[in-house]
Amino acid sequence: MNNEGSGVQSQNLYRRLFFDRTWSKFYIKLVGENGESKRTRLPGTVTKESTYTVRCSKSIGKLGLIELEKMKTLLLPEVCWFVDKVKVTSPEKDTYTFPIYHCINDEEIHRFREGAALLVAHDHSLIGKYTREMELQNGNIFLCDYKISDGVQTNIIHHKNQYLMAPLVLLHQTPEGQLKPVAIQLKQRPDRDNPIFFPTDSEYDWLLAKTFVRSAYFNEHELNIHLLRTHLLAEVFALSLFRNLPMVHPLYKLLTPHTRYTFEINVLARQLLISETGDFTLYTSSGGEGMMTILLRSMSSLTYRSLCLPDDIIDRGVESLPHYYYRDDGLKLWDIIHRFVDGVLSFYYRDDGEVERDPEVQNWIQDIFEHGFLSNESSGVPQHLSTLPELVKFVTMVIFTCSAQHAAVSDGQFDYGAWMPNTPSTLQLPPPTKKDTVTEETILNTLPNISTTVHAMAVLNLLSKQSSDFVALGQYPNEYFNEETPLSLIKVFQKELGDLHEEITKRNKDQALP
Template sequence: MAEYKLEVTTGAMQYAGTSDYMYVTLFGTEEQSERTLMDNYGVDFQRGATGSYTVKTSLSLGKLLLVKVEKDKYLCLPEDEWYFSKMVVTTPEEDVILYPCYRWIGRGEIVELRGGRAMKAFEEDHPLLIDHRKNELMLKKSLFEWKIMAEGIPHVNNFNDVSELPAEIRFSDSRLADINYSRAMTGIELKVKGLLGSTAEWESIEDIKQIFWYKKTTMSEYVADHWMEDDFYGYQFLNGVNPGVIKRCSELPTNFPVTEEMVKPFLEEGSSLQKEMEKGNMFLYDQKKMDGIPPAAYNGEPLHVTAGLCLFNVNPENKLMPIAIQLNQQPSEKNPIFLPSDPETDWLLAKMFIKNADCMDHQSVHHLMRTHFLAEVFAVAALRSFPVIHPMYKLLFPHFRHTLHINTRGRPDLLGPDGVLSKSSLGCVGLMELMRRDLSEMTYSSLCLPENIAARGLESIPDFYYRDDGLKLWNIIKSFVKAVVEHYYPSDSEVHKDTELQDWISEVFTHGFLGNKAAGFPAAFHTVQEVVKFTTMVIFRTTVQHAAVNSGQYDYSSWAPNAALLLRKPPPTTKGQSSMKTVLETLPNVGETVQIAAMTWLLSDRYTDYIPLGTYPEERFDEPEPKQMIKEFQAELSYLSEAITSRNSHLERPYTYLDPAEIENSVSI
């Protein structure tokens, strides 16, 4: 008689347990066991519990291949899904094998689990496992299908509602409750105050500070107090929510005729525009890709979108200062160059219109498309291409955990006819065109932070904490990915032979980058190092980059004068004609302002089931080597977190968004 010892763990989340009968069958190379009821004295399969069970067989089953688990009703009790985390089987030969599941199981459902070492397709040597792998992928390809949301935009998943998603990739009930509660409480406060839906205009800048009673952060209050200051304006292009747009300027664009006389008063004494460019102290914001996109209508009239240019200088105090702004691409008498020496509200309005364009670019391109939508492409391609036993699935899945849920839920909330972004100066149609233009110009190197920083000439600009923290995180992630990938792919030939890996990158190339070969994106993998680089980019983008462009949204964007998606009046075309009354009339009205503020609170809040970068509560790897690699990865992240915390303690404006402890392990909000 042979005995197989089973340790079965139920998930710890709400409602994870079940009262139903659970059966198990073990399949080996020699035999299969009897269908065995897992039943101990008392209540089995309680939330967060691990139960021990024994399966007895007359002989050893040989090498274990599969574990089949079935759920059957108990008496006449109503259905209660079971969250099955994992099973650990100890064989008569003393082999200890992990069988990860981490999914919900319904009544009458059969789940077959693979255990042991992560396996690539060409390594399979048993017909049962080859068939199981093939059938798993056929099922997943039929479940996860592609859909075209709009021409020229990355493709999306085919689910129309989150209720259609498989339970294991949906939000937990507790996270949903958290989000819904936060949304409800925010709405109630704004209704009680009479702000929600109000078409009134703000009577004073100070009134905007009263939107929320308690929803304040140290940084959001700092922004409200310092938003008009030029040095803080420049700081935001380095360490605000859109740190990926300015570039070093060694030669002024021909359509931006800034002269020496214009800017000399704002440069270091004795210096000149040419000298500052030669020293690497000049930087440019240029929103030319927005030029010509028709704006949205407001009260029947078209709004105004400024595809402007802003010139910055790093001054002797190492502050990035705006020194010249042109609000449209083509210079003319009605498109003057604004300077810090102009009347205060003229300069203020010019800065606001540049930030308006930057806000729309941030939300649609750098936040939605370059993190959320690309993360969805990486996820759907992985779900279609990799069986759960594949090493790349085990490595990548934790970084896609809730992406399909938040994207499926969020798309109509943001981009639907009544979505929040429909209230922007470009409207949803214009923002979609902006995304389309950006994707057509996007390059592989622009998604890889070291190359991105070098291409923009930002290697030495001072106090650029996004760069400093981001590059360290890129290297930590790359070191971890390199160790794991090289463990499973010891040679380039292994990469060539892995058809599932090739399917993944092919689907990403086709559905994410729309087959744009000129942009440098790989359509296939030829070397181990190509896999390492691309996987590093994927994990960085779904964790670090998303944190950089998402986590500070309430801090920087809830204060409408600092970052307005909508500006209602046209930009100034002559100098000396504006006042603070003009500024208030230009800002969104009360209802529009609070709607954006409420959205940024929801996007920046932290919810139940928050999983920091490098934390893997789901145990998927069974081998000691990747487990050790994860520990080393976590240790490096911890060291960096301590260093960032120490640095921030000395800063007037702490940069916390890329502290590993503050970065979520997947795009989840």
């Protein structure tokens, strides 16, 4: 056998089949003490004895078990896959034998240990001690909970009831650093008519379950993440700024460039998107009463820590998640903004006492707390600013929310949502109440119709477009400051932003998805 490259695992599969050939799809995964291979399809026509190559990005160490899986092909004959044994030869020339002698006639994942006889008392390998609990302890299990849409009143579009689920999605971080869904429950409470779907279920069961998740994501993203946490908060910050701070105040000079078009775009959103005749109201599953329910729930759960990116990353437990560019780039942006804000405000405020004794700043933050966060003390939003670091952090959050955060959740929407099944604005059929009932026709009838799809795509295209007079973060066409220190700090701010821009651009050249 030929081993191709580092980390390549090769194996002989000896099989006895009830038919000379089959149309089913066969898969294998190798699990070692240092990792695992990708789930690999075994290509070609089934024969009595076959040889395959399984590639790994790095050595997975001593092999402990294998996973075998068979997936049927729709409308073609089904067979039983009887496997005698599997032999695996590693790049290190070690040979592992797995006696199977087992008939696989379902679509579950079947796991088999290496053939050496072993008492449990003598099994000191990680494989022997491996459980779902270990992965949890290792920080490799994540949960997406869309409880915010639980039980909301759904829309009626083209005289048809629409559907919106509140799924729970369990995700697993693989040894390769990929975050993959491993279980989906489409309603919040377990019940016999609320099955848990797995990747090992039928192709269409799993696909439809993921589609319901994507639709729930769309509705929460647009209402909670996009509308409330950027557009409406920006309006709160801007309105309080204009009501409480004079134009000569350094905080006014610092923040007013980041309020540009805030009121205009929000008025247009109220008129064209979320009004009674707005596109979001008419063409999403949560449009109408459901939209207000989700916004109210979102508002009641909105916290100050969730708006401060460093705190939010910690609270969500994603500090070490690989390939998380929103976190990596966002934290760098946060730090750059924070240094700039700290430099400017430290120039005007000589100590904490001057912050605490500034009535205009205290009126500004109190106005935000009362009218923006409805005096909700559990939100953690400060009612009073006692120190310069408190003021710097809050102002950093305001600028980040109005600039980088909005860009992150808005600018790429059409790139992703132009393929409608990625983000269905609504779904036309209820979810399946039991497994093995979904067909391709079911999925097509569940997806939104052409008219709804076109309206949703048009909105995403509009939201993702850059304005003709776009001004980037750190660029100030209107000069509000004239003292030398803040002007020099602006130049440093621009330089650091430019350096980060070059760093991200360079990295994106090697990314399949920039």
